[in-house]
Amino acid sequence: MRAPLSWLREYVDLPAEVTGRDLAEKLIAAGLEVETVDRAGADLEGPLVVGEVLAIEELTGFKKPIRFCQVDVGDANGTGEPQNIVCGATNFAVGDRVVVILPGGELPGGFKIGSRKTYGKLSEGMICSVSELGIGEDHGGILVLPADTPVGVDAIGLFGLRDDVLDIAVTPDRGYALSIRGLAREAATAYGLPFKDPADVELPGETAEAYPAAIADPSACDRFVLREIRGLDPDAQTPVWMRVRLHRAGMRPVSLAVDVTNYLMLELGQPLHAFDRSALTGPIVVRRAAPGESLETLDHVKRTLDPEDILITDDSGPISLAGTMGGLTTEIGDRSTDMVIEAAHFDDIGVARMVRRHRLHSEASYRFERGVDRDLPLYASYRAARMLAELGGAEIVPGVTHAEAPVEAAAITIPAAHPGRVAGVAYDRDTVVRRLEQVGCAVTGGETLTVTPPSWRPDLTDPNDLAEEVIRLEGYEAIPSRAPRPAAGQGLTAAQRLRRRVGRALAGAGYTEVLAFPFVAAKDWDDLQLPAGDARRTTLRLANPLSEDEPLLRTTLLPGLLRALAHNVGRGFGDAALFEMGVVFRPRPDAPARAPRLAVDRGPTAEEVASVDAALPDQPHRVAVVLSGDRERSSWWGAGRPALWADAVEAARTVAAEVGVELTVKQDRHAPWHPGRCAALYVGDTLVGHAGELHPRVTKAYGLPARSCAMELELRRLGEPVTPRAPHVSTYPVATQDVALVVDTAVPAAEVEAALRDGAGALLEAVRLFDVYTGEQIGEGRKSLAYALRFRAPDRTLTAEEASQARDAAVAVASERTGAVLRGT
Structure with missing residues (x-):
């Protein structure tokens, strides 16, 4: 909210020496956030006066219109003689009153004015436009003043061209501060001075109804006021003082009718809207939207309406999105003369949801969302009608329409x-x-x-x-500062320590952590190729989402991660490895529809806590990674390699190692992974997650490089984390035995490895698969798996015979379980 100090002074008699910065300090102390204080017009130096054009000579021989003008500036030039000025604008005529800056003056931007010869004539000053004065944008050239503006007076003081403007960031709970009225009240309180309420006007005793109207849905609107004016002069101009204030407050002057409604919205905090009376058909009704309705708003966008939208309608259908933006069919035009002025009090939550749904934010909706004074519509609409009568020659039609749904004041x-x-x-x-x-x-x-x-x-x-x-x-x-005494803590929980260890381990493995929004769209489930009936499609919808595009709570971490990966790839960072840890939200089938509201004047009972917990979704912690591009880059040390599904599996093993468990990897088919390159991750018989290469349709949907990979697993399914301890390092040498086993192609390598571990016994230190071979020598439907077995005893050096016996025992168990035979036998 931008508030000119001169405007505030109209309603609180601040001492003359109080500057904008002084007032800002007081308002900040009262809890308002004053971001800046702009000294508007501080670089504008006089003499700047009102002049009357006496004569105009059109100069010829130039590529553009040039006029040599004689302007009466009274005694401002010290001689009383007309001032000779060369000007290129053509929107003024003899007899018009204009703003003139005389030699010695300075315009905003450091533009000094002097007497100089130009186009063969001596020019003694400049006739000014609104942009040159710093009070708006040029629309037609020179600023032409009303005919009764006195000649020779100081224009800076007359039109308030020099002012302090406070720029205030208004928090959502202080909607009253989005008005000069509210800020003036705060200023009066801060200085202990009387406050003159701009809404304190005497209303005429009217019993007749103006334009007919009714409220069909009291939950959408509890007060609706209409007043009618006729015969507005379409050529009536907005006064300069009002245009200056609107510009200082950050609004663009448009026309007298629009400017008056905007001016009063800024002054009182009550949004107003004017309908073209000739475009209305039948009574006005405030209601919710019906299925299939649409409305073309003033921004020339045709909008499909939602059943929760609050509308102002007539017999033709919707004519306005209530409290947000009017419809195109009833817009007041340049030649409109008869108008219906609307002021209302709409439901703040309904307006807030509507503007987010349609992505249509306006100054009016900004105020309705934060709460508008319910008592203002009668006064604001009357002031608007009276101002249009005074400034535009309109006739106020007797009577007022006042539809109301009673609201009892809460104590x-x-x-x-x-x-x-x-x-x-x-x-x-x-x-x-x-x-x-x-x-x-x-x-x-x-x-x-x-x-x-x-x-x-x-x-x-x-x-x-x-x-x-x-x-x-x-x-x-005045509140004393005392350092709080923190209660003795017990440190991090085991789950918190685990999450920190996992994060450090993944970061050490080359992954970068990201934090994605926990919100998704229904389209994400299609992009992930989730089949119908998949449990991940069962989601919770937010009652008040940040964006209508993503109103659902996530049931998997992958959508946010994939969008983050696509964001990086789109900016040239194609070799990316990202990870995220966070909760997902899995609705419980037996949960109640709504959580109970608990009292705030006491702590909850155990039963109340249990009732809230029962209504909440299951929220397990998960960890997920995504990879694309090269996992190892090429350079002088040799060739690099791309990220593969095996890297995603290895990331899962990195996480499992921090818990102190080993994963069993099995082939699986599970969206969104490629059906032939998807691994199911198990701890014992418990499925903990999946890893592998993403399905080509998924990478295409998210705009990712082909063969991007991902992994996701649930931390709590890994079991209770063990306290990490340094491993025992034996001082005795290792004995290495290699073994190549031939098995059917369908036998997972993980099953062969598990059998070798079980058969080798306690002397086995590690087992590693280092080669997989298929070919004619093995036979069709067969593969050769070569493992390196490392044996070591904690108390002695193993003999070759002991190592061979352990190897043979391992091969025997592998043969028994998987049908493996030693290659070459």
Whole structure:
């Protein structure tokens, strides 16, 4: 919210010496976030005055229009004689009032003005446009002033061209601060001065109805006000002072009717909308959208409406997205004269969801989302009608349409000592009552107060909200700083230590950790090629998603990781190895539809905690990796190699090693992996995850290089982590025995390895597969697996006979279990 200081001064009599920076310090102390204070027009130096064009001579012989003008600037030039000025603009005529900067002045940007000869004439100054004055963008050239603007007066003071502008970042709970009215109230409180409410206008005693309207859905809108004006002069211009203020506040002047509604929205915080009266057909109704309805909004986009959308409609159908943007068919045009002015109070949550659904954010929706004063529509609409009558010659049609769904004001009960207990500072009852009344609350009671928040503070719903108001107005700096005494901790849990070890191990193996959003779209399940009925398709939908494109909670880590990988590949980092650890959300089939709401004035009971846990989804921790491009790069040391499915399997083994378990790898078919290059990962008989090469359709859907690989496993299924200990290092030499076994092609190498381990006994230190061979010498449907067996005894040097006996025992068990035979026998 950008707030000119001069505008704030209209409603609070700040001392003359108070600057924008002084006020910013006060507002920051009161809890508002003032980001910057801009000194608008600080580089504008006079003499800058109002002049009247007396004569215009058209100069010829040039490629563009050049005019030699005589301008009356009164006594501003010290002589009273007309000022001679050369100008290239053509949008003004003799008799027009314009802004003139005389020699010696300076325009924004360091543009100094002097007398100089140009186009064969002596030019003594410049006739200014709005961009040259720093108050807007040029639309037609020179700024032409109303005919009654006095000649020779200082234009800087007349139009407020020099001002301090506060730029305030308004938090979602302080919607009232999105208006000059709200900020002026805060300034008045900060300085202890009276506040003049711009909404404090006397309404006419009207009983007749203006344009007919009704509220069909009270949950969408609880107050809807219409007023009607006729005969607006379509050529009436927005006053310069209003255009300056709109520009300073960050809005572009458009036309008188639009500018008045925008001006009052900024001043009061109440969004307004004007409909072209001639384009309306039948009564106006506020309702939710019906199936199949659509609306073309003012941005020329035809939008398909959702049943939860809040609409303003007439007999022709939807004419506006309530509180967000009007429809194209009822837009007021350059020649519109008859208008219906709408002011309403819409449901804040409904508007927030609607703007996110349609990706259609506006200044109006920004305010409705944060809460608008429910009592303002009557006053704001009347002020708009009156301003259009005063500035544009319109006639106010007697009567007002006021549709309302009654809303009872909620009272909050709070002990007078509660703010002090929250702050750790004693506040007496009178202080608490005074501060709450300054906010606008009605307060009754003794030591226990009954507080009714004002209509402009819908965020005050809880005793702690009231405590915050007292504390911030008393000053956060008055709260003493005391270092808290932390309770003695017990360190990290075993699960936390495991996750840290896994992260360090994967980082040491060359993987980079990423943190992806836990939100996915239904399209992700199709992109991952998940079959119908797959458990991962059963998801939870967020009630208020950050984006309607991704409203679901993830059931696998892979979508976010694959998008991160695609993001890197798209920026030229094709050789990537990423990992993520996080929870996934797997709905329980027997869970209740909604978690219970617990009281906040006490701790929950064991039964209440259990009821909440029962409603929550299962949230296991998982770890996943994705790889693409080269795993080892080529260089002077030799050729590199691409990332393979085996690297994904090895990443799983790296994770398992931190738990202290060994994985059994079996071939499997499981989306999103390639059906012929997918490994199921087991610990004993427990399936813990999958790894391998991604399906070609998956890499295409996510825009990844062909043959990208991935792994995902569930940490808790690996079992309880063992405390890592340094391995015992034997001082005796190792005995190595190689063995080549021939088995059927369908026999997994992991089964052969397991049989060798079991058969070799305690002397076996390690077993490694170092060669796989298929060919005519082995026979069709057969393969040769060559293993290196390392034997070592902890207390002696093994003899060759002992090593051979252990090897033969290992081969015997492998032969018995898998049908393996020694190659060459």
